[in-house]
Amino acid sequence: MTWATVQALLSHWRVHRLQLATLLIGIALATGLWSAVQAINAEARASYARANAQLAVGQFDELRDPSGPIPMSRYVELRRAGWQVAAVLEGPYRVGGRTLRLMGVDMVAYPALPAVTEAEQSAEATEPADMLTAPGRLLASPELQPLLRGQTNLPPVLITSALPPDVILTDIGVAERLLNQPGAISRLVVLPNQPRDRLPLNQIAPELKRISPTTQVDTARLTDSFHLNLSAFGLLSFAVGLFIVNGTVGLAFAQRRGMIRTLRALGVSMRRLVWLILTELTVLALIGGSLGLLLGFFLAGALLPDVAATLRGLYGAPVTGQLTLQPKWVLAGLAMAVFGTLLASGHALWRLSNMPLLEGPGVQAWQSNSRARHITAALGLILVVGGAFAYISVGGLVAGFVLLAGLLTGAALLLPALLATALSALARTAREPVSQWVWSDMRAQLPGLSLALMALLLALAANIGVSTMVSSFRLTFVGWLDQRLTAELYVTARDEDQAREITTWLRPQVDAILPIRNVELFHETGPLFLYGVVDDPVYRQHWPLIASTYSVWDDVMAGNAVLINEQLARRASLWPGDELKLSSKHYLPIAGVYSDYGNPTGQAIVSMAQLDQIAPGAEMRRFGVRMPPEGATAMAQNVREQFALSPRVVVQQAAMKAQSRAIFEKTFVVTSALNVLTLGVAGFAILTSLLTLWTQRLPQIAPVWALGLNRAQLARLELLRSVLLAALTACLALPLGLVLAWVLLAVTNVQAFGWRLPMFLFPWDWLWLFVLTLLAALIAAALPALRMLRLPPADLLRVFANER
Amino acid sequence: MEPGDGLHWTVWISAANSWKKRKQIMLLTIDRVQKTYPGGRPVLRDVSLDLDQGQTLALTGESGSGKSTLLNLAAALDSFDGGEITLDGTRLSTLDDAGRARLRRNQVSLVFQQFNLIPSLNVAQNLSFHARLAGVEDTTWNSHLAERLGLSDLLGRFPENLSGGQQQRVAIGRAMAARPNLLLADEPTGNLDETASETVLDLMLSLVADTGAALLLVTHSQKIAGRLDRQVKLSGGRIQ
Ligand SMILES: Nc1ncnc2c1ncn2[C@@H]1O[C@H](COP(=O)(O)OP(=O)(O)OP(=O)(O)O)[C@@H](O)[C@H]1O
């Protein structure tokens, strides 16, 4: 019996192949986009975890000096007092135009690192002592091999796979030499098994802070917001895909109602039918889910390199651009497919199982009536208000996402009611019978199309929202770059002596030389880079301040105040008038806050004299050169030749801008890719709903046709209907998209990146999107219209012949 | 029971049969049945009716008098409010949903005015469908049916490409393929013209006669009703 029933149920798909394809594609798209994002996130997280494990970061307590490096003498005192600590010196190290992280550890004391073990056991094994004695060895990942091979001034390099990309590991003695910081220690790792009778820290080194692993600045935490943003997008695509599934399953069930009633009349119990249909849906979900996983894997593979570049550029987070297939990911993707399919089919299945055995057939009854529409609209309103309430009352990133979710789903649920109202208003203006019929017919079609239109609304709103955000960001960013990159040339000398030589040579030829000096400090919210500047009108005129006191520059230049970047201001909620703690001895009032896009860390600016006091001996190797822009290229060339500098250390402003913009563009490659895909999915949803609605169209069209409208007219009306509904939806999507953009700019960006952006409007983009939408609707309706045009009259007549 | 008990067995069966005859145990007994649809006036007030094995009975009555309602109750498609319906010894009021489904599958066959074929299955599949559900498929019987019903050339076609008369013949074939005890038909010729009606009725009556099934047929037509063994009229919620 079961087999006969299964055959009957499945035979539906044989006749409605397009429906089956739609259903599978819907499931595949939903799972595909979602899994792609999950794969990217999982890969990035795995990279962070691997990097931390490979460098033994985040496993032990650490000692740091908030005001700068720890002197060697402190280390010696701690060891004498019984403290088991291992010294680490690390810093940025430029090789061939790339900034790498050079990490020097005390090879004897530091916890065993996989890279070191691997190097010791490898075929070209070196004596362990080689690591320590001059010239020492460098350990690096295979990725860096081509870069390091050409370098003659470096110690021999051992390649190991047990290191993150962008990291060079070496003994601390080698690091001192390469970083040019003899006797300096960045941090001390507190090893396990400390003797009991050692002296407490505050008696030996009161200036050192003990930091537990959880509060050490962690890449995973820094990048969490970025991943959350991606996840939100994945979820949106998933939802749009589910709209397709929901629509298709609803229609398939409606079409199978007659069959199911017959099956029950012939003695198949409802319970058995429900189980069989559940099984059927699960199998379909697994098939669609597998297709989706395949799609997701390729999509993730295509997007990952850009994401990796973004994460490296923006956060310095070590992410390899390669994807590995993980069983957990596959299982999660399939589970999501099954869950989503059952979720999207739940309502249809519930209605089916509660369908009375004896009731006239008819798809009409299946679709929501006006009462259902009112309930949906009320629910939508509740979601919108609820989301707004959550944001206002709680605030923060998660509440921001709740606001977004409430807004989007709520607006989608409100859409049918709004469209129905608009169509009634239009219907009232109609005078002739044909146009009256057109409007009322359009209204009658709404329930069948509303899911696709909701998907379109979401996709359009997301598109408007995200592109407004990205364009606003671009506009702001470019303007900010112009302000911020004040000098025409930026020079990095080999050491301070060379820097002095170059400045002496340059000074008579240029307008001004602006030294750039900085030290890394430690603030409770994370690392803090303190910069010293000399008084120059260029700062006073151009520096992008977003909040300031009246005498901001005078105060800063007099050494009485500090400027901080927006990230630090928002993270630590410090604003003009508050005080910033720079070290245990140095507190300065904040005179202004400046925007600092693209920088993940906190930054502060003081006068050069102040910097010397706070962190004496900060090295002076970098400086900007102010001069007429026309001469910059020639001057850059001259400096390089005069001092035999490589092109990479004498950079022109224009090149720097281009580089910054490239990083910026990469940041949004993923979001815009997902954006386009979501819009594509929505277009597909319209096509499939129109095609599936087609079967129900005939009984409605046949009478009108019989009354004298020819098929060409009907085909035109078909096109008109699709385009008009899409246009109305697009009009509603605009305000929604703008609210979305506002939330992205003012809420999620602030939380995710630490900066708030002004919002700009781009009406031409909207117009273009509008045209694109109409075009998509036209294309989606073309196939049904063509079918209408070619429809054999016999098919229309059959409507009258039997009323099934 | 052991092989040697064969004698006992046959004796027992014939005894049971004669007992059944003596007590006039009917295949279908409808006893003072009442039915009211929610929010409506009573449709069936007090309906009693018997139908014996091999009998054919026509149920007539005005439109809206409750003929379809009564037929649906007899088919265990719907539940009633009072009285009892007994089908081959089974009291329908005692069955749950699964029990009723089982009864429909194994005892009863239905033919409707709207032919209720499964649109995505072809004629051959539709024809054997009910028998397969009941687990009593008999291919020789199926092809015999197809032959008798004039469907042999249409077996690969789908319902939407058949005429009304052809569809109804498939529906009758589907009903009879399961060799039911009771065939219930609700205006099976209501959608057909006169010649097609004649053919369909002839086929149905001859098949019922051949298989020894009982037939309860709802019809408007006096002419059709006249061709059955008995006829009763439903009016005012009662059998007249
Ligand atoms: N599902 C239902 N809900 C409420 N009332 C119903 C339902 N089905 C039938 N009725 C009512 O019950 C009464 C009997 O209906 P029924 O279909 O049994 O009549 P009928 O004798 O078969 O009529 P016809 O000859 O037109 O087919 C009618 O008044 C009808 O309106």
Ligand SMILES: [Mg+2]
């Ligand atoms: Mg009836």
